[in-house]
Amino acid sequence: MKTIDRISRNLFERNDTLLLVDFEKSKSHIIEMKWHESSPLFTDNSYGKTALNYFYKGERLGVIPFQLEFLLAVFKESESILNLENDWDDNGSPTYDIQTWKAAIHFLIDYAVTLLHDFNRIIDKPKIYNGPRGSIDILWDYASYTFLVNIEKNGLNASFYADNATNTQRIRGEFTLDNFKKTLIPFAVQL
Template identity: 40%
Template structure:
């Protein structure tokens, strides 16, 4: 008469929790559930780390001209049209209106473009719906205007690169308005009106 020999089996488990639970429930032959298990005869279990399939989208690099390139998050790729339409500003040099107007430098234009990218990136992080897209316009004294002009609200942001300052004004058809200013290198986006599509 031969003694029962435990048969070693290997189980493939979906997660680590199953590995620990199986140790307390799977025992070798003739082992009582009421006794302390003999860990030498318990069937072995192995855990295989699940392979998660991930999809990542890289930033889009938009070459505005030979010296300006913008990195746009894939989630905000619709901003490409904003910058392509607004690149006309770069062609307006000093005295572009024949009345002594100040021209627009690449640094000033890129400062406004960076503001738009970062603002929309922040908005996308707190809001999953559709966002209104702004337009870029030439502003006074070499500054850049960023404008949202919609049926239910208007928002004007002026980017003054040379004075490190931004100013904004917003209003609605119901005659509600807000306005203020901020430093370009130190401000909170949540202080600005939010151009959401409701």
């Protein structure tokens, strides 16, 4: 397996094609790879295990660097949210829209990849839960911090709250999912 410094490597998605670009070479080394659900793991002889696909019912929802492989299990587990039927809590709660759930998945991939590529940090493993009134919760509940992101039912807006274990530090905020600055959101990392 060849190791490539993260700064010199970029992954680009274009439709169903993944471009792997190595800027360290004199000429950009570009590999194009067509994705198939039957082969979710991208393996290249030059680069070794590089990235994984996450598919839901045949649709590719994202590409995950291998360092974040643990997210696949998180996503798979969260698929059960979509199976909840109307009145699933015996209190009139509605079903969950697939768009809301997809928005949560896309947010989490985007957020985790940004922390990995731009800040060299691997996020802690979160839980994805059924939230109130058709919303989706993403929770990090660790000894040193708690961080909850809520994706609203429309899949357009989100709000969050985080604090440290002693509750001497608290942060809260809201953002729109299609336009937000990730550095203004807490890092889900135990330091």
